[in-house]
Amino acid sequence: MNASILFGLLIALMLTGMPISISLGLTVLTFILTFTQVPLEAVALKLFTGIEKWEIMAIPFFILAGNFLTHGGVARRMINFATSVVGHLHGGLALASILACAMFALVCGSSVATVVAIGSIVLPAMVAHGYPMAFGAGVMITAGSLGILMLPSIPKVIYAISTNTSIGALFVAGLLPGIMLAFMLGVVTWYIAKKNNYPRMRKATWMERLKFFKDSVWGLMLVVIIVGGIYSGIFTATEAAAMAAVYSFFVSIFIYKDMGMKDVPKVLRDSANMSAMLLYIITNAALFSFVLANENLPHRLADWILGMNLGQNGFLFVVNLILLAAGNFMEPSSIILIMAPIFFPAAMQLGINPVHFGILIDVNMEVGLCHPPVGLNLYVASGISRLGITELTKAVLPWLGTMIVFLVIVTYWPWLTLVLPRALGML
Numbered sequence: 001m002n003a004s005i006l007f008g009l010l011i012a013l014m015l016t017g018m019p020i021s022i023s024l025g026l027t028v029l030t031f032i033l034t035f036t037q038v039p040l041e042a043v044a045l046k047l048f049t050g051i052e053k054w055e056i057m058a059i060p061f062f063i064l065a066g067n068f069l070t071h072g073g074v075a076r077r078m079i080n081f082a083t084s085v086v087g088h089l090h091g092g093l094a095l096a097s098i099l100a101c102a103m104f105a106l107v108c109g110s111s112v113a114t115v116v117a118i119g120s121i122v123l124p125a126m127v128a129h130g131y132p133m134a135f136g137a138g139v140m141i142t143a144g145s146l147g148i149l150m151l152p153s154i155p156k157v158i159y160a161i162s163t164n165t166s167i168g169a170l171f172v173a174g175l176l177p178g179i180m181l182a183f184m185l186g187v188v189t190w191y192i193a194k195k196n197n198y199p200r201m202r203k204a205t206w207m208e209r210l211k212f213f214k215d216s217v218w219g220l221m222l223v224v225i226i227v228g229g230i231y232s233g234i235f236t237a238t239e240a241a242a243m244a245a246v247y248s249f250f251v252s253i254f255i256y257k258d259m260g261m262k263d264v265p266k267v268l269r270d271s272a273n274m275s276a277m278l279l280y281i282i283t284n285a286a287l288f289s290f291v292l293a294n295e296n297l298p299h300r301l302a303d304w305i306l307g308m309n310l311g312q313n314g315f316l317f318v319v320n321l322i323l324l325a326a327g328n329f330m331e332p333s334s335i336i337l338i339m340a341p342i343f344f345p346a347a348m349q350l351g352i353n354p355v356h357f358g359i360l361i362d363v364n365m366e367v368g369l370c371h372p373p374v375g376l377n378l379y380v381a382s383g384i385s386r387l388g389i390t391e392l393t394k395a396v397l398p399w400l401g402t403m404i405v406f407l408v409i410v411t412y413w414p415w416l417t418l419v420l421p422r423a424l425g426m427l
Helices: 002-015 020-035 040-049 054-071 074-086 092-105 111-128 133-148 154-163 167-173 175-195 206-232 237-255 261-294 297-307 311-326 332-349 354-368 376-385 389-395 397-412 414-423
Strands: none
Touching: 002 020, 002 261, 020 261, 020 332, 054 074, 054 111, 054 154, 054 206, 054 237, 054 261, 074 092, 074 111, 074 206, 074 237, 092 111, 092 133, 092 175, 092 206, 111 133, 111 376, 133 154, 133 175, 133 354, 133 376, 133 389, 133 397, 154 167, 154 261, 154 332, 154 354, 167 175, 167 206, 167 237, 167 354, 167 414, 175 354, 175 397, 175 414, 206 237, 237 261, 261 332, 297 332, 311 332, 311 354, 311 397, 332 354, 354 397, 354 414, 376 389, 389 397, 397 414
């Protein structure tokens, strides 16, 4: 009964258009004051202890690194290299945008930043070469979602904090699935481009490819720093995030020189604003989790789910349905903070690996970013392309369907997710 009241109140507040962070806070306070005997002092204490975890510091550092990379010329150099590799194929510029998104996602960790950084450069170029804007936007919306699946990822950090799962293992676990998704999106793009006879570019020479690779290698070195540092034990995932921010600053200012010191304050302000927003959501979600734990709801829900005798496959199917439904009206961070503590106990009792479960949730978040009504990638692409949300929703369907197929593969083939962390001794 209490669970119905708690979630009913949360949904009612969100339906009014209230931001999710405020809805969470009001739901918690109303429920505590009305239905529990929890003292307000405990609520105040939880507000501070909820974000006291060391791992949370990775979030502002990765946001800062992503902003430096977005404004510091890294994206443009990756696009040039990607174009030299695949630009001569059918739909070459579109394929280059997918490859560039995959490379940028390796060092960024934000889907929205990936769409902005790559899309703002590639989409005008695609239109200039004769591609329909809707086709290019459809590619960018889905390819940009790689930003939260590849190595560093803010949703992965949030999941790790919520479930006490290894951040390093989650980072590495997304690499092979990310490569596979990029390949699948590329195949669909190539087929549509060939069918419609979209333009191809001149085939680059090996010397040109080598030149563009050398230009982009400073950005790609961040992958070596993150993975190598965590695997070798030189620093933790949180310290890797700090190193990423410092390295991105150094590359953008002193090597590529596409930014000047005068641009740094704006990047710092933008990063601080984004970090504050996410930390506010995390704080209120921590209160929500506190109420759930106080009412023993996660374990009661886990027992109820297990009592349905769904088995692993049935449980994962139900989880996917619920997460996909939640993606229609909530953004990824909020979904993970609310849903992960509920489903995680049942997943562990069913013997599902926590890293596999985290990547499964991450892929669901990717899908949610690419469809209305709250898919952030849609709105970012709409701002770049000047196309309406309805038009973009139709344009993205072939790639969105591909992502659903990919979700099924990730769900029922855990080897794809777990092979690298196991090989590196992280599991």
